[in-house]
Amino acid sequence: MGLSGYISYAIGIALLTWTAYILGLVIYRLYFHPLAKLPGPKYAAISRWHEYYHDVVRKGQFTFAIQEYHRKYGPIVRIVPDEIHIQDSQFYDTLYTKAGRVDKYDWMANRFNSDQSVFAAPAADIHAIRRKALNPFFSRQRILNLEGVIRSKVDLLVKHIDDYRKTARPFSLSRGFMALAGDVIMQYCFSLSYDHLNSEDFKTTFHEPFMAASISGHLSLQFPIVPKILFALPESWLEKTEPLFGLIFQLQSDMRAQIEALLRGADSDTKQETEKSIPNVFQELIRDPDLPASEKRLRRLQDEAQLVIGAGITTVGWALSVGAFHIINQPNIYTRLRQELEEAIPDPDQEIHWTDLEKLPYLTGCIKEAIRLSYPVASRNPRLAAKPLVYKDWVIPARTPVSMTIVDVNNDEDIFPRHEVFNPERWIDPPKTKDGSSLDRYWVNFQKGSRSCLGVNLAWAELYLTYASVFRKFRFELFETDQSDVELAHDFALPSPKLDSKGVRVRCTERA
Secondary structure, three states: OOHHHHHHHHHHHHHHHHHHHHHHHHHHHHHHOOOOOOOOOHHHHHOOHHHHHHHHHOOOOHHHHHHHHHHHHOOEEEEEOOEEEEOOHHHHHHHHOOOOOEEEOHHHOOOOOOOOOOOOOOOHHHHHHHHHHHHHHHOHHHHHHOHHHHHHHHHHHHHHHHHHHHHOOOEEHHHHHHHHHHHHHHHHHHOEEOOHHHOHHHOOOOHHHHHHHHHHHHHHHHOOHHHHHHOOOOHHHHHHHOOOHHHHHHHHHHHHHHHHHHHOOOOOOOOOEEOOOOOOHHHHHHHOOOOOHHHHOHHHHHHHHHHHHHHHHHHHHHHHHHHHHHHHHOHHHHHHHHHHHHHHOOOOOOOOOHHHHOOOHHHHHHHHHHHHHHOOOOOOOOEEEOOOEEEOOEEEOOOOEEEOOHHHHHOOOOOOOOOOOOOHHHHOOOOEOOOOOEHHHHOOOOOOHHHOOOOHHHHHHHHHHHHHHHHHHEEEEEOOOOHHHOOOOEEEOEEEOOOOOOOOEEEEEEEO
């Protein structure tokens, strides 16, 4: 046998071995895997290629495919070889608050290439260390102390809206909200202002680059090597491929410079305007004597900052946009909201306070509906429990990734009848489900348990102060905008409407 014969023989053996391995893996996953008896499509038990198809090829559609599986197979479904998804709002508390110590599914932890952040930490003990360090900065009292900063940014947004009113020129209200959220979170985290609220037509925000990163996250999940390769390339190359990455690189560069300066114990020297009187989250975090030195490394803090800032911009800005559309689109809702605001704020230019606004029931209902219909996180959220879980007649083995989706709870007709309708009254006097349970039990938008949303108090403060100022002072009419501009159409972890949406565009027609 010549050399070519040996090569052919070796290739044949390799192919045969590979075929036998694949066949054995398929048989194991179908018949001998611990999840083999669970309902679900056979192809989902075999591989993840269907997930790749729905999320990468079809652009964020796996969440909707899972809903189809539930319609066919019932409330518990094996959606990939090693993960179960449950669609039952009654089970949410069991999985996220009563299951005890739960880890995050490490396979899904690094979709944003920020694997050292509190969000991405798979192990509960590591997450607890990082979360404990951040919690004080987002407590209710700390956000109350930040209220003056939020108000100043809202006042700037109001000023620009009034400028649009004077010219009757249409503008993107949603871009204004994204600029507002970005300026607030950057000021709080780094005493750094990009002044996005003053950019022409709110042209510059971090929403688009964070959405671009979110969209690419589906590919990163399936092929984790891809982001590592991409971000090892020169930034100029990537910017030519995706111009929006330029803003992300600028943000990363600025954060890196800020953190390096703070680590050196010096004030950062940047071109942006700083306000030293504003509490600086990362300055105080670095000075925290209880935080281990391993948690204060440059790369880890940069990952932390990127996730905190991204979440602070996209979730708040999108919730403001969704709610604003529905309030403007339904005159009866706007009229009732305006009446409540006029009674509570007789002088539209008086200083308003978050604690006073929380007492307004209809405003609160509008905000809760805005959050509910904006689905802060559109993707499923897997957890790994240390002990077996029981769901009806099924015993789920310990350490099995089990997920549920906020979208499913918010769309549950037994809890939120006509779930697609923006109805602030469902949260008033007192909110109940049809079986008499408290509706607040199913308030899962900021998630529950030890991994619930870190920035919940900041989000509430921004929503109350922004809606109260904007809708007390102005009337709007929609401009070339319809419900498809705020409906969930793609799940990129962050919710997305149709990809060609231009946002919530309006004309300001009146000032109080």
